Amino acid sequence: MLSVNFQIEGCGAYCETYHEIRHYDTSTGRRVNDDDILTPAGKRDLARRMATERLSRFKKQLAEIAAITKAAKRKHLSKEVLGDLNERRELNLECAVREQGTLADQAALATALSYYTQQHANQALVLTSGRCSNHAMRALDDVGDVSITVPYARLRPHLTVYGKSLLLGEGAAKASSIYGQLLRGQLNGNIAITMKLRNESGDAIDGFYLYDKVGKPIPLAGKRERNELTLTDKLVEEKTAGASLKLVVTGSQVTGRWTGKKQFPIQLTVP
Structure with a gap:
């Protein structure tokens, strides 16, 4: 395991220095959560x-x-x-x-x-x-x-x-959780997208996705029921309602449908 210690300065009413340590599995490059x-x-x-x-x-x-x-x-x-x-x-x-x-x-x-x-x-x-x-x-x-x-x-x-x-060092099991990982895949089979999700509190899910060509994160929020996710994108800068996503998690794979003015299949995986 490789650990990287980031020293960060954050400012609100006051500025302070704090540390964030991230861990990675050196055999796969995967971030360990x-x-x-x-x-x-x-x-x-x-x-x-x-x-x-x-x-x-x-x-x-x-x-x-x-x-x-x-x-x-x-x-x-x-x-x-x-x-x-x-x-x-x-x-x-x-x-x-x-x-x-x-x-x-x-x-x-x-x-x-x-x-x-x-x-x-x-x-x-x-x-x-x-x-x-x-x-x-x-x-x-x-x-x-x-x-x-x-x-x-x-x-x-x-x-x-x-x-x-x-x-x-017991066995050779691999991690499969999608949470906290960068998921990469396609919308409608030809639009490259990236997604990251968190599940830190009960069944609540949040995160973001982005179109790789645009690079602007679109916030996501919703809930989990077993291996099914129901999410809505939060386009706070727009008055129109955001798209909804119905996803199914199978190991390190995420599949489902994106529904906005049209409906498209969506497929992502942990690289």
């Missing part, structure tokens, strides 16, 4: 471990702040010091409540893993979650980023057949 190597139960278990670790650290910080505050009051320290301690307490309390909510929400656990940075080193998966605080409050955040290390041996019960092949 969570769905390829982890079962749904495995993704929830890893998210639960992270949320539990984060909650533990926030609670520990709250206990330390309470002890420091008690001592500060005995010493009659300034209102500024006590105010700073109170802001830190409120931040950690808010973060702890957020993690408690994640632990109680199966849907949140199912999608949380996609927000963590994932590294593979020394036969282990290292997960890192970003700090709880926003940019303006980061000076009050004493917990910061949280990382946990899970050896591959402990991952075994939650690995797919392909995951065991890739990470443990």
